[in-house]
Amino acid sequence: DVKVTQSSRYLVKRTGEKVFLECVQDMDHENMFWYRQDPGLGLRLIYFSYDVKMKEKGDIPEGYSVSREKKERFSLILESASTNQTSMYLCASSASLSSGNTIYFGEGSWLTVV
Amino acid sequence: DQQVKQNSPSLSVQEGRISILNCDYTNSMFDYFLWYKKYPAEGPTFLISISSIKDKNEDGRFTVFLNKSAKHLSLHIVPSQPGDSAVYFCAASARKASGTYKYIFGTGTRLKVLA
Numbered sequence: 001d002v003k004v005t006q007s008s009r010y011l012v013k014r015t016g017e018k019v020f021l022e023c024v025q026d027m028d029h030e031n032m033f034w035y036r037q038d039p040g041l042g043l044r045l046i047y048f049s050y051d052v053k054m055k056e057k058g059d060i061p062e063g064y065s066v067s068r069e070k071k072e073r074f075s076l077i078l079e080s081a082s083t084n085q086t087s088m089y090l091c092a093s094s095a096s097l098s099s100g101n102t103i104y105f106g107e108g109s110w111l112t113v114v
Numbered sequence: 115d116q117q118v119k120q121n122s123p124s125l126s127v128q129e130g131r132i133s134i135l136n137c138d139y140t141n142s143m144f145d146y147f148l149w150y151k152k153y154p155a156e157g158p159t160f161l162i163s164i165s166s167i168k169d170k171n172e173d174g175r176f177t178v179f180l181n182k183s184a185k186h187l188s189l190h191i192v193p194s195q196p197g198d199s200a201v202y203f204c205a206a207s208a209r210k211a212s213g214t215y216k217y218i219f220g221t222g223t224r225l226k227v228l229a
Contacts, residue, residue, distance in 0.1 A: 004157070035219075042222055043203060043205075056214060101146075101207075102163060104160065105150075105159070107156055110155070
């Protein structure tokens with residue numbers, strides 16, 4: 001079975017804190033993604049990575065950075081958390097870079113910035 | 115610019131009847147389409163997909179129809195069950211100039227199946 005694991009389900013952080021969201025997949029997938037989900041806005045892509053140490057900006061990368069040092073692990077970093085980054089964050093992975101591949105999601109991380 | 119649109123934020127259907135969820139897209143380069151189901155406080159789970167070379171794909175109670183000329187896809191659930199109550203997202207993928215693939219999601223439709 002496909003497994004994408006997000007280490008933290010619920011976090012509360014203060015404005016200005018540095019936040020790390022960790023994600024691990026066990027399918028040996030090349031591609032990994034970070035999305036955020038907000039009511040009425042659907043799922044919006046923050047960053048994705050198509051290989052170790054490779055990354056590409058998504059639609060809303062501002063205020064975020066990512067790290068992929070190992071194939072199975074993809075981290076999302078909020079350098080200085082702000083209240084407008086309160087959201088549900090979803091990590092996902094998919095197999096090789098071709099169409100017809102399904103994205104598999106983790107269970108999500110609820111982040112509240114106060 | 116919303117390339118993938120789900121114009122109905124919510125839908126209520128009686129148990130046992132058909133649920134039809136709709137999705138429109140604007141980019142003719144999309145070549146693969148997916149539907150996901152999401153329960154509150156959980157990640158989306160993959161439901162069914164369709165390639166742009168097909169117009170229909172069926173999996174049990176779920177059928178996805180693709181109308182490329184209208185840039186429209188729909189998800190049919192027959193018969194609907196209370197456990198189908200969730201938010202449904204459609205997604206489309208296309209190859210970017212960089213060679214990578216981009217997945218664009220709609221805003222979701224909340225389905226409520228009434229017992």
